[in-house]
Amino acid sequence: MHMADALISPAVGGTMWAATAGLIAYSAKKVKEEADDRKIPLMGVLGAFIFAAQMINFSIPGTGSSGHLGGGMILAILLGPYAAFLVMASVLIVQALFFADGGLLALGCNIFNLGFFPCFIVYPLIYRKIVAGMPTRGRIMLGSVLGAIAGLQLGAFSVVLETVLAGIAELPFRAFVLLMQPIHLAIGIVEGLVTAAVVTFVWKARPEILDAVEYVGVIGKKVEMKRTFLGLAVAAVIAGGALSWFASGNPDGLEWAMFKTSGKEELESHEPAHVSLAAIQEKTAILPDYGFKKAESETAPEVWPAVDLGTSVSGLVGGALTLLLAVVIGLGLRRSKRAA
Amino acid sequence: MNNIGANSFNIGYLDTLACGDSVLHRLDPRAKLIATLMFIVAVVSFDKYALSQLTPFFIYPIVLISLGGLPAGYLLKKVLLVSPFAILVGIFNPLLDKEILIQFGSIGIAGGWISFMSILLRFVLTVTAALILVSLTGFNAVCGALLKFGMPRPFVMQLLFFYRYIFVLTDEAERMVRAGSFRSFNSRAVGFKTFIPLTGTLLLRTLERAERIYHAMCCRGFDGHIRIIRAMKIRHQEIIFTLGWTFLFIWLRCYNIPLTLGALITGVLK
Amino acid sequence: MSHHIVEAVDLQYTYPDGTAGLKGVSFRISHGESVAIVGENGAVKSTLLLHLNGYLTAAQGTVRIGDYPLTKQNLKAVRRSVGMVFQNPDDQLFMPTVFDDVAFGPLNLGLAKEEVVLTVNRALETVGVAHLKQRPPYKLSQGEKRAVSIATVLAMSPDILVMDEPTSSLDPRSRRRLIELLKTFRHTKIVATHDLDMALDLCERTIVLHQGRITADGPTQKIMRDEELLRSSSLEKPLRMQSCPVCAGEKKAF
Numbered sequence: 001m002h003m004a005d006a007l008i009s010p011a012v013g014g015t016m017w018a019a020t021a022g023l024i025a026y027s028a029k030k031v032k033e034e035a036d037d038r039k040i041p042l043m044g045v046l047g048a049f050i051f052a053a054q055m056i057n058f059s060i061p062g063t064g065s066s067g068h069l070g071g072g073m074i075l076a077i078l079l080g081p082y083a084a085f086l087v088m089a090s091v092l093i094v095q096a097l098f099f100a101d102g103g104l105l106a107l108g109c110n111i112f113n114l115g116f117f118p119c120f121i122v123y124p125l126i127y128r129k130i131v132a133g134m135p136t137r138g139r140i141m142l143g144s145v146l147g148a149i150a151g152l153q154l155g156a157f158s159v160v161l162e163t164v165l166a167g168i169a170e171l172p173f174r175a176f177v178l179l180m181q182p183i184h185l186a187i188g189i190v191e192g193l194v195t196a197a198v199v200t201f202v203w204k205a206r207p208e209i210l211d212a213v214e215y216v217g218v219i220g221k222k223v224e225m226k227r228t229f230l231g232l233a234v235a236a237v238i239a240g241g242a243l244s245w246f247a248s249g250n251p252d253g254l255e256w257a258m259f260k261t262s263g264k265e266e267l268e269s270h271e272p273a274h275v276s277l278a279a280i281q282e283k284t285a286i287l288p289d290y291g292f293k294k295a296e297s298e299t300a301p302e303v304w305p306a307v308d309l310g311t312s313v314s315g316l317v318g319g320a321l322t323l324l325l326a327v328v329i330g331l332g333l334r335r336s337k338r339a340a
Numbered sequence: 341m342n343n344i345g346a347n348s349f350n351i352g353y354l355d356t357l358a359c360g361d362s363v364l365h366r367l368d369p370r371a372k373l374i375a376t377l378m379f380i381v382a383v384v385s386f387d388k389y390a391l392s393q394l395t396p397f398f399i400y401p402i403v404l405i406s407l408g409g410l411p412a413g414y415l416l417k418k419v420l421l422v423s424p425f426a427i428l429v430g431i432f433n434p435l436l437d438k439e440i441l442i443q444f445g446s447i448g449i450a451g452g453w454i455s456f457m458s459i460l461l462r463f464v465l466t467v468t469a470a471l472i473l474v475s476l477t478g479f480n481a482v483c484g485a486l487l488k489f490g491m492p493r494p495f496v497m498q499l500l501f502f503y504r505y506i507f508v509l510t511d512e513a514e515r516m517v518r519a520g521s522f523r524s525f526n527s528r529a530v531g532f533k534t535f536i537p538l539t540g541t542l543l544l545r546t547l548e549r550a551e552r553i554y555h556a557m558c559c560r561g562f563d564g565h566i567r568i569i570r571a572m573k574i575r576h577q578e579i580i581f582t583l584g585w586t587f588l589f590i591w592l593r594c595y596n597i598p599l600t601l602g603a604l605i606t607g608v609l610k
Numbered sequence: 611m612s613h614h615i616v617e618a619v620d621l622q623y624t625y626p627d628g629t630a631g632l633k634g635v636s637f638r639i640s641h642g643e644s645v646a647i648v649g650e651n652g653a654v655k656s657t658l659l660l661h662l663n664g665y666l667t668a669a670q671g672t673v674r675i676g677d678y679p680l681t682k683q684n685l686k687a688v689r690r691s692v693g694m695v696f697q698n699p700d701d702q703l704f705m706p707t708v709f710d711d712v713a714f715g716p717l718n719l720g721l722a723k724e725e726v727v728l729t730v731n732r733a734l735e736t737v738g739v740a741h742l743k744q745r746p747p748y749k750l751s752q753g754e755k756r757a758v759s760i761a762t763v764l765a766m767s768p769d770i771l772v773m774d775e776p777t778s779s780l781d782p783r784s785r786r787r788l789i790e791l792l793k794t795f796r797h798t799k800i801v802a803t804h805d806l807d808m809a810l811d812l813c814e815r816t817i818v819l820h821q822g823r824i825t826a827d828g829p830t831q832k833i834m835r836d837e838e839l840l841r842s843s844s845l846e847k848p849l850r851m852q853s854c855p856v857c858a859g860e861k862k863a864f
Contacts, residue, residue, distance in 0.1 A: 006430070006463035010385045028492030037564045040494060041557065041704065042550040044501020049546040051506055052513040058535035069539060083498075090499045094506070097474045097482070098351050103466045104473075105380045168388045168459060170433035170452055194535070201540030202547075209547060317602035322395045330402035334409075355746065480706040480746070500706050507748035508700050552701040555665055559694045560766060561686065561718030568710055569723060 002095075003110050003159055005103030009166040016162065017108030023116060024089055027082040039083055046078060047087040051094065060190055069198070070191040072118025073147055077127065077199055078209065081119040088115035113158045118151040126150055135210055140200050145192030152188035156180040350418070351506065354471070357410060358478030363577070364408040369477045369485040371578035375400075375585045376473045382589040383465045388455045389441065392598040394465065400585065401468045408476050415475070419467050430459035479503050484570045497566045505549075513542055614641035614676070614769045614798045616692075621661060621671035623654075631657045632668065633822035639815075644799040646809035646830060649819035650844035655802035656697070658819070659772050662800065663692040675770070690719065693768030693797075697775045699755035703747035708734070708758050711747065715766040733765040734758075737791060753784025757791075770798040777805045806848040810834055818843050 031039060050071040057068050071091060075084035089111045095101040130143035160176045163169050203210050379400050386393055405412050437452030487496045520534050530538060616639040623631040631654045639645050647655050660666040661673055664685045673680040675688045696702045705711035712730045734740040737757040777785045789811050803809055809816055809830055816833045818826040820843040826833050834848050
C-alpha cells in the first residue's frame, strides 16, 4: 500500500509532508516529555524488529497466498501512540531510501497512511477502548482485528484520495475505491489475526510489558488534544485537495501565473493546449461524479483542438536527443574520472 | 521469506557504496539532501502528460552516478525490480484515457499511454535520486543532516538506533526462519502456526536486547541525553553544488529544452 | 590507590521469578589483581558481574568499590570506575559508527569536544583498531567488535575492568591477540569465563562459583590442578593441562 512519488503532485506530497512533519515534531515532544530513558533504544530496536519481521512471509491457509506483519498496531500496543508513530515513520523512511518503496516525496503520504491511522486513530479509539487495560485473549483478538481492519481501510482510502487528488493516475475515484477497499478488508483481517496472535504470545510470556504501556503515552486524556489531531488531519486533507486541484487544473503553474498577470493568453499561440488541458484535468481530477468518462467522447474534439503534429514530434526527437546527451556527458565524466 | 538475507545485503551494499571516496562523497550531506529534494519536487511538478520535458532531468542521476563512481547497472536493476504500485495504478491510464494526443501518420498514441510513460519516467527519476542520495551519503550522515535541519532529537536518535539494529535483527530473523524451514517442507513461506511463535520469540528477544542495550548505555554514563559529534561544514563546494543544481532544475522546469532542440533538428532536416 | 578495590560481602540475590541466584557470595579483590570467575552454565557469573556496577542490587549484602559502599548516590562515580565489557558486542556497540560509540562515554562525562576526540583516538590505538574509526559496527569482524567494545570502556578511563566471556565467539588468533592485549592492561581485572586456558594465561587468581556459592578462591594454577574440585563444579581441567591424546599417540608410534 505504498504511495509512489510518480503518482502524486507536489501539492499533495508537500501537504502530507507538512502534516507528517508536524506529527513527528509533536510526537517527539511527547516522547521527550515522558522522560523515559529506556524509550529511545527500545524504539530503535523495535523498529528494527518490525523491519525484520516484515520480511518473514507466512502462508495464509486455503488461499495459496502469503502475508506479512503490518506494524503500526503492534508498535502502538508496545510503545504507546507517540513513540509508535515515530518508529513507523522510521521504518518507512528506511524502506523509501533503500528499497525505493514509495519515494521521498510520497514519504509524507506513506507515513500518514500507515502511521497516523493505526497510532492515533485506531489504537486510542478502538484497541484501547476494547482492551481497556485488562487484556484477555478475546479482547486482544477483537481489538486487534477491528483495529487492523479500520486502520487499513482508512489507509487505503487515504491512498485513493491522494492519488485522485494528485490527478497523475487516470484511475477514477469510484473504481479505485471499489478496488482498494475490499482488498484491504481481507488484508486487514489477516493482519489483525497475526497482530493478535503475536501480542498474545508476548503477553503470555511477559505480561508486564503490556501493562507498562498502560501508564505511558495515553492519548486523548484531554478531549481537545484528540480534536486538534482530527482537525489537523481534516485540514491537511482539505488543503491537499484544494492545492492539488489548483495544481492539476493548471498543469503548468508558472505559465498559468504568467497568464494571470498578463491576461494575454491568446498571444501564447504556441501553447494552445493549456486552457483546454485545464478543462480536461478538471474533469478527471475532481472527486466523484465523473465515473467512467462518457462525457469525454463528446467533448474530445474541442478539448484537443490543437494536436500539433510538429510540436509532438519535435518533443520526442528533442527528448531522445537530450537523453542521449545526458548519457554522453555521464560517460565522459566517468572516463575523465578514471583518467585522473 | 527467503529474501531476508538479500534485503539486508542490499542495505549493507548501499552503505558500502557510501563509504566510497569521491568529490560527491565528501560533500556535506545537507547539500546532497537539499539537491535531491529539489530534484524530486521539480520532477513531480510537471503535468501528467509531460514526457519530453522530463528527459533532461536524467542529467542529474547520470552525472552523480558517473562522478560518484556508483554502479549504474546495480542501481538500475534495483529501480526496475521495485515498481509494483506505480505500474499497477498507472497501467489503468492507457485503458481509461484514450484521447489521441500524438499522431504519427496513421498511428495515434493515446494520452493514457503518454501519461503512463510519464509516470514510469517520474518513477525511475525519483527513485534513482533517492538511491543515489543514500549511496553517496550513507544513512547515518543523512540522519546527521536531518538533525542539523532541526528534526527533533528523539526522532533522529531512535532512527540511528533503528538503522544500527536492522542488521542484527534481520540476521536473527533469517537464522530463525532458516532453522524453521529445515524442519518443514514449504520453503516459500512459513506456516501460520510457525509464524506466530517465531515472530513472538523474535519480539521477546528484541525486548530483552533493548534492556541489555539500555544497560550498556547506563554503564557508560547515559543520562537520558544522547550526545553525538558531527563535524559538518558548508564550504564553497556545497554552495555551488546545491545552487547549481537548483538553478538547473528551475531552468529545466521553465523551459522545454528538448522541444526547442527537437524543433531545431526537425527544422534543419526539413 | 585503594579505590581499585572491589569487595563483596555476603551477596544474596533472588531472580524475579523466585529462583535463588546468589546465596551469600563474599570476596575481596585488591588493586591490580586479575581474577577469573569460573563456573558452569547458569552459575550466575553474569548476575554477579551485574552487581559490581550497580545494575542489580542484592537483596542482602553489600558491594564496595574503593572505599565506599555502592549506593544509588554514587552510582555514576562507580560506573565510571568500573568498566563493563559485555558478552555480546552487538549489545554494547549501539552507536552508528565506531567513533560515535567510543565517544559516547566521554561525551556523557562532559569532556570538551577536542578532548573527546583525543580520548577516542587513544582508546582505539590502545586496542589497535584506530583504522576502523569511521566504520559502522555491523561491518566489523567478531574480533574487531570485541576490541572496539573494550575501547569504549577504556575511553572512560576506568580503574577496574569487568568482562563477561571476552573470548567467546573469537577465532583462535583473535583470542590470542585479545589475551596479549589484556595482559598489558594494569587495571584491576575481573573476568567471567568458561575459557579456563585464558584464565590460566591472564589471571593469577580464580574464584569458582557453583550453585550460587563460592566453592573455591585461590591461585589459578592451584585450582586448575584440583581435578576433584573442578569436577564437582561441573568444570574440567584446562585443555593444555590435559594429557594430549595426539601427542601421546605419536609417542606410541615411535
